[in-house]
Amino acid sequence: MKRFFLLLLIVFFMLLLLYSQAFGEKEPRNLSIDEAMRLLKSLDPNVKVITVQPSPIEGLWEVDIESGGKKLPVYVDLSKKYVVSGSIIDIKEKRNLTQDRVSEINKVDVSQIPLDDAIVMGDKDAKNRIIVFDDPE
Numbered sequence: 001m002k003r004f005f006l007l008l009l010i011v012f013f014m015l016l017l018l019y020s021q022a023f024g025e026k027e028p029r030n031l032s033i034d035e036a037m038r039l040l041k042s043l044d045p046n047v048k049v050i051t052v053q054p055s056p057i058e059g060l061w062e063v064d065i066e067s068g069g070k071k072l073p074v075y076v077d078l079s080k081k082y083v084v085s086g087s088i089i090d091i092k093e094k095r096n097l098t099q100d101r102v103s104e105i106n107k108v109d110v111s112q113i114p115l116d117d118a119i120v121m122g123d124k125d126a127k128n129r130i131i132v133f134d135d136p137e
Helices: 002-023 033-041 097-105
Strands: 048-054 060-067 070-077
Touching: 033 048, 033 060, 033 070, 060 097, 070 097
Parallel strands: none
Antiparallel strands: 048 060, 060 070
16 A cells, blocks of 8 residues: 555656646746846957847847957847857748848948938939948048
């Protein structure tokens, strides 16, 4: 009889252990900018994290970074052990989602370009403008 209760007790604790692993707390599902900065600084000490948001793929965060004067997204997994650098392509839409994000974060607001010392050719009040950058040296 004691053996039966001991066996029953072992089965109970094994089921409890399995239940806690299956329905227990999962990996943390948030990543702050500061935490992303700490994770990525070990790979590139000059990296600056701009934003963190969920990526188009479940299980990854999209972390927009700036390094070496370039802005680009990298992806960090939920376990915070892996960084993925590369393109995410939507097969159905045939779109490179990473390139779309690169274009978005590198967009230049033309209205913020100072034109005080610019050489103006044509009508300075024209509806459309072309701005050309040149290095005379």
